[in-house]
Amino acid sequence: MTNFDRADSLHSTTSSDGAPTWQTSAWFNSEPSTLNDFRGRVVVMHAFQMLCPGCVSHGLPLMHAIRQHFPRDQVVCIGLHSVFEHHTAMTNVALEAFLHEYRIDYPVAVDQAGNDGDPRPLTMRAYHLRGTPSLLIFDRAGRLAAHEFGAPSQLAVGATIAGLLSEADLRNAADQPMSTDGASTNPPTDGCSAAGCAIPG
Amino acid sequence: MTNFDRADSLHSTTSSDGAPTWQTSAWFNSEPSTLNDFRGRVVVMHAFQMLCPGCVSHGLPLMHAIRQHFPRDQVVCIGLHSVFEHHTAMTNVALEAFLHEYRIDYPVAVDQAGNDGDPRPLTMRAYHLRGTPSLLIFDRAGRLAAHEFGAPSQLAVGATIAGLLSEADLRNAADQPMSTDGASTNPPTDGCSAAGCAIPG
Amino acid sequence: MTNFDRADSLHSTTSSDGAPTWQTSAWFNSEPSTLNDFRGRVVVMHAFQMLCPGCVSHGLPLMHAIRQHFPRDQVVCIGLHSVFEHHTAMTNVALEAFLHEYRIDYPVAVDQAGNDGDPRPLTMRAYHLRGTPSLLIFDRAGRLAAHEFGAPSQLAVGATIAGLLSEADLRNAADQPMSTDGASTNPPTDGCSAAGCAIPG
């Protein structure tokens, strides 16, 4: 059983409001950014490696669902390419092709490699991440509110993010179209389909 | 695209606080209950038919995930068997076997049939449900806060429920073990598995 | 690990060519039939219960895939409703509604109940089935060629059926359109989709 723990005591190096500074060497789909740039919004960061199977099968669909459901002026999605193995394979050139093929259009930062022989990049160390995929959720004030290594359920992640938004924010979110698993999950207008049974007439 | 709309103006027959009274003819896994009995808790009601394919493939796993994630003293799950077709097949005897085979152990009410020739049972009519599965979410005060026909994403449902809990509730929820898709989604302790890649050592 | 065993020595009561006679009390989507009626064709029989979760989630999609792939003049699909529990729930009236809701249009026979207190119906006993779903595959001569309890992989079932068809049959089958998991599995005509990457131009 995994836990989606609150982790307010996690930090080592800290920015003004407690969360360690993101140490990055490149950004895709965005200008270089800091946590402070997103003050006032909830930030969901997906620490991944492009060749990590669980990142591709669990992490990317989760980030896609978050992007579909929450208003983008309230919830920001960011990828963090935290390479701790196969460094010669997972280069920035390779990452750029990966982002293109998987149609990832939100900001993706590259976690900065150290020069001390430790294969783990610097932000990964500062946040004491255990591996990839890891999900880091920051509240509106830039504090680390939750983190998870592995594949949390989408229901739990939705609940955690919503808990960081105000009631007014959620009312707006509820007016957004909701992501589904695709056309087959839309309810029918008559009879039964894979998604449901409609009252006739 | 489906919407998970707020629907405060939906009601017809109303109880003291606005939501129509549940009109039921039988209960499984519980004494007969009313919405008032759950005052102070969020109530998630799954209106379903046992022979509705989408209820089985989407609705039941959704209810299971809600049960796994949220503390049961904060969020109550209830099934409502709202039969509007094949009435001679979906009897209470058949429902009881269905609940046993699908291992459903939360309260399930039977929506009361009318005697006016309308195939739709009474609660289904009072809430203007379009078919099954339909999800009804009531806030702590017993007001209908959200409803949905079809197969909403688990992320959206998790967010909606969390939005109805106070911050204190959510802090408790975050301490609960989180449901995952099963053993294969637990992160590895070394190397890569289907769920993730762990930092060695 | 399950095995998809050849089972030529399985039989108890036998028809002229070895396989036990089907003992049935009703048929849906077909006139009453015997194994002999299908001589010359491969017969795939799905012994199921309408309230068995694995039958719904694994068995029905498997039968659907068989129907989509193989020519119907070569491979016959038949359901066998073998109720060994909850008899008062899984009646013929309930089964008829089930077949309608799940859009099953191939022949479905009802395995005949005994009158000796044994809850297992007669055909289930004659074939020594261990439960539902069970798959029984008969060759063109009406011999039981393979059987399986549980959820065999679709690849293995496809291979087993093909092994019972002649090379000429398979050549015809290969000219049939192939079932896929739905529209999302069709390859793209340009760029990458969930199903593949097309060479541009």
Place this chain on the structure above:
Amino acid sequence: MTNFDRADSLHSTTSSDGAPTWQTSAWFNSEPSTLNDFRGRVVVMHAFQMLCPGCVSHGLPLMHAIRQHFPRDQVVCIGLHSVFEHHTAMTNVALEAFLHEYRIDYPVAVDQAGNDGDPRPLTMRAYHLRGTPSLLIFDRAGRLAAHEFGAPSQLAVGATIAGLLSEADLRNAADQPMSTDGASTNPPTDGCSAAGCAIPG
């Protein structure tokens, strides 16, 4: 709708028995091999790109299922890395890491790049492949027996391969343990599980 066509008239450059020669620049998990080396066995070749989403989600699990089901002295699985885009990202160094992370231990060849400005590698051109994933199935005599672009159903692929094996081969294959979707698909020994319902006692 996709078709899993027989394609005996497909070839351009041909080896002695009709199929174009594989033109490769590197091999992983194997010494360099030719189609002739596998004479007497059915050969299933998966032309893929490591950054093609459909290759990862459909092609790799299909190859895994083939490896699990068929005896390896009868059916040979080979990957062909046919890069036609993002050449600087999908290098041999990156491929080696990919094979490690996805635990691919069968032979994988690298399709040889041309030097004429055409982004398509040479074997891809010789077989007129439309993109990735493409599946190529060769019979025991080294003839191309079937090919497919996209995501064919596992049932269809199992049937096609079986059609190329003799009856004696299939009898052996039927004695092999069968791959399933994992532990949850094994049938229960008592009561109902996700995979099935067992007769008590």
